[in-house]
Amino acid sequence: MKTITEQFGERLKEIRTQKSLSQEQLSYLADIDRSYISDVERGARNISLENIYKLASALNIPPYLLLLNSANLLDRWDIILEELDELILKNPSLRGFVSGYLAESKIRRFFKNDPRVSQLIKFDDHDRKNKHDLVVTYKGQNISFEIKSLQTKTVRQSILPNIAKEASFQCDASDKRKIFVSNGESIETTCLKCGDFDILAVNLFAFNERWEYAFALNRDLPRSQHKKYPEEIRKQLIKSIIPITYPLQPPFVADPFVLLDQIVSER
Template sequence: MREPSILEKWEISEEKLTDLVDKNPSLRGMILGYVAEDKFHELFLEDERVKEVSKDDDHDRKKKGDRTFIYKGKKFTVEVKSLQTAMCKKNEDGTYSGKAQVDGSDRRIVKFPDDSELNTTLLLKGEFDLLAVNCFAFGEGWKFAFAKNSDLPTSTFKKYTEEQRKQLIASLIPVTWPPKPPFSDDPFHLLDEMIAAPEEEPVIEESSELKEVKEDIDVVRVKS
């Protein structure tokens, strides 16, 4: 006997669920994010060249990522993010442009080499290896744009220290389709580049002292 579908369990129709998703951007974004992770796995991580795929422990701050895998004997982590639908547009030449939101869901205190601390959701240089941006919003259909962590633009926020701006990845990153550098539609080419030229480990510390923070803006503390 088959298990009832989620529609049957919730006693709603396919049309009703579609209407709810269409009318609630936050619900749509959450569902699309989980589906994107699954589609990324299906399209790329089931490749015979990829081994030992796993989902990282959310409490491991040393190497953050949605998926971890082995490629040619080296361990990699990937962050899967989605485009901001409201920022996507189709250009006159048939190409697409938009922006991906690239930050974390939880705040934590980050300690930098200049002895400053920052309470932030922004992701860090070296915190993961590869960014995969779900580009479903570009004309629909499942496709991804990939970039190396080391090639991603950093924050330009003036209230950050110079060291913080160097280490913090920008929260909104421009993406196009077809992809333009630093993005590519071929993750394996980028993985090969990272194997050929290994990147340095980050010299940043993260603290889990605060599990929940109410501030709406990043809090900067510079020790004197």
């Protein structure tokens, strides 16, 4: 029978792997030595309560999840797959919420599996100082991504060949916050600020039911047209609702490494 420390180590490794994090990346995020994490995962070391909280924060999960056994979510909630399927399909807001997190998970896996990327960083969703959805280390440069998804209800499919599919996506913050503009003034807005991230990734699953993405540089995104802001401030804010077509049209591209190379060369 496995000891408690062995069970905890297996659970930690299971969640770390699900999050597409290496021991080195988790070590960096949790500020815990990598060899310590290795020992814990092998069941060779007892772990303090303080370090359980550090690891949970780095993994962006509540601490109690590290203490559960490896039973899957359906077993723990005592539901069957059909119940979960019905619940998600009948609740658009829940479907959008789940799809958004899946989009982030899929794109992290995409970059993790590419040897050109040396490190991935996913900040805590509640970290106000680091609001990027993902930071990719590429050719020695940290490049930040904002990840958005198509609004399913806006998708317009054509039955005719060679006619582009159309949709739009919401490109703003989840809540209103204070930002500073170029003249030093502060404004309260949900708009994203130009330059606050490097690349936008748009989840296109609603077009073809495949995990595909469109990528665009921050500087190439359309600016806000909201009349409540003076023109000079609108130039510094990204438009909240942005249209997109499939096949992709500029400024969107399917290959993020085209934009990553462009950013690296400019820096």
